[in-house]
Amino acid sequence: MMSTKPFPIIIDLHEDISYYYVSGASGLEFGLEEFGKDMPARHGDIPKFRKSRVAIIFSSIFCLLSTISPRITEQLTRGYSVKAARAWVPRATHSTSLEHIKVYYRLVELHPRDLSIILTREDVQRSINLEKIGFLLALEGAYMLEDVDDLKLYYNMGVRSIQLMWNFDNRYAASCMSSKDYGLTGEGEELVKEANRLGVIIDLAHASKNTHLDVLNISRLPVINSHSNARRLKDIPRNLDDEIYEEIKKNKGVVGFIFGMIGDNEDINSLADQIMYVYQNFGPDIIAIGTDYFGLIDGKAPKGLEDVTKIPKLFEILLDRGLKETDIEKLAYKNALRIIEEHAKYWRIHTHSQEW
Numbered sequence: 140m141m142s143t144k145p146f147p148i149i150i151d152l153h154e155d156i157s158y159y160y161v162s163g164a165s166g167l168e169f170g171l172e173e174f175g176k177d178m179p180a181r182h183g184d185i186p187k188f189r190k191s192r193v194a195i196i197f198s199s200i201f202c203l204l205s206t207i208s209p210r211i212t213e214q215l216t217r218g219y220s221v222k223a224a225r226a227w228v229p230r231a232t233h234s235t236s237l238e239h240i241k242v243y244y245r246l247v248e249l250h251p252r253d254l255s256i257i258l259t260r261e262d263v264q265r266s267i268n269l270e271k272i273g274f275l276l277a278l279e280g281a282y283m284l285e286d287v288d289d290l291k292l293y294y295n296m297g298v299r300s301i302q303l304m305w306n307f308d309n310r311y312a313a314s315c316m317s318s319k320d321y322g323l324t325g326e327g328e329e330l331v332k333e334a335n336r337l338g339v340i341i342d343l344a345h346a347s348k349n350t351h352l353d354v355l356n357i358s359r360l361p362v363i364n365s366h367s368n369a370r371r372l373k374d375i376p377r378n379l380d381d382e383i384y385e386e387i388k389k390n391k392g393v394v395g396f397i398f399g400m401i402g403d404n405e406d407i408n409s410l411a412d413q414i415m416y417v418y419q420n421f422g423p424d425i426i427a428i429g430t431d432y433f434g435l436i437d438g439k440a441p442k443g444l445e446d447v448t449k450i451p452k453l454f455e456i457l458l459d460r461g462l463k464e465t466d467i468e469k470l471a472y473k474n475a476l477r478i479i480e481e482h483a484k485y486w487r488i489h490t491h492s493q494e495w
């Protein structure tokens with residue numbers, strides 16, 4: 140059982156907080172409310188993050204708009220094996236991304252004592268010390284990048300992670316729902332190199348198998364897959380097969396367990412099954428948390444994990460199942476922190492006077 144020691148701090152590899160504000164809480168089970176309030180049933184807010192010792196949140200910039208296109212709805216239904224009530228499509232991706240980035244900046248302006256944007260190594264340290272909850276800005280799909288050089292503009296706006304795909308193919312790579320898995324394109328290879336050079340963490344969530352293998356073959360730095368589970372326990376295209384885990388392990392990357400797409404039961408014990416499966420087969424250095432809170436649209440958070448304050452209960456279950464306290468620390472934040480620190484070495488201000 141948990142000792143009297145406080146439970147570890149948490150780094151969450153994926154939340155959609157800006158989507159919640161940009162969409163007006165559309166498709167979520169709770170309404171719109173100011174972020175400083177402890178609002179019942181909301182996945183997270185400042186009081187809940189403080190209570191559960193959340194240090195850093197990979198904060199998604201979701202550059203898609205809702206649609207009821209039957210073609211796209213049907214594609215998502217196939218991909219998730221759940222009837223999709225609606226779908227999203229990459230549209231006005233640059234403007235939409237800016238709107239999302241503005242939400243994070245606005246939240247920090249409203250709550251300067253509690254929130255910050257992670258821009259430097261010092262910011263990482265401050266968040267690890269729980270001085271401020273750090274938003275690590277993360278593009279969800281590279282649809283807004285009209286060419287590889289655009290990544291630096293987003294980097295200068297604060298972006299520190301890039302998920303190459305959402306569920307649609309783009310000019311850089313194939314998605315997990317592609318009908319033709321072409322992997323990484325030539326431009327995609329350039330994008331991976333540029334991300335490595337800038338220290339922008341590459342995220343393979345929603346990527347196809349060949350995209351995973353191609354990126355893992357050329358990335359100089361470890362990658363993440365921020366929010367996915369194992370296909371062995373839930374066989375859908377969005378989840379990962381054993382070969383992908385094996386290759387991510389060789390790359391010293393990490394995978395965040397998503398609080399959805401879990402198995403026959405969508406509850407805290409089934410998520411513990413997912414974690415035990417990956418831990419037992421691929422070891423303690425690959426495991427991390429990527430809740431997808433605020434992004435579990437038209438669905439429910441798993442039973443027992445209704446909001447971020449329930450995560451310590453997951454740690455207790457895992458201790459009972461045989462994980463060591465040091466393993467729980469790796470899951471909660473240490474593996475994710477290792478990836479952040481390896482990239483933060485490269486973070487600097489880029490201006491025209493330097494190499495552009």
Ligand SMILES: [Zn+2]
Pocket residue numbers: 279344345366434
């Ligand atoms: Zn996602």
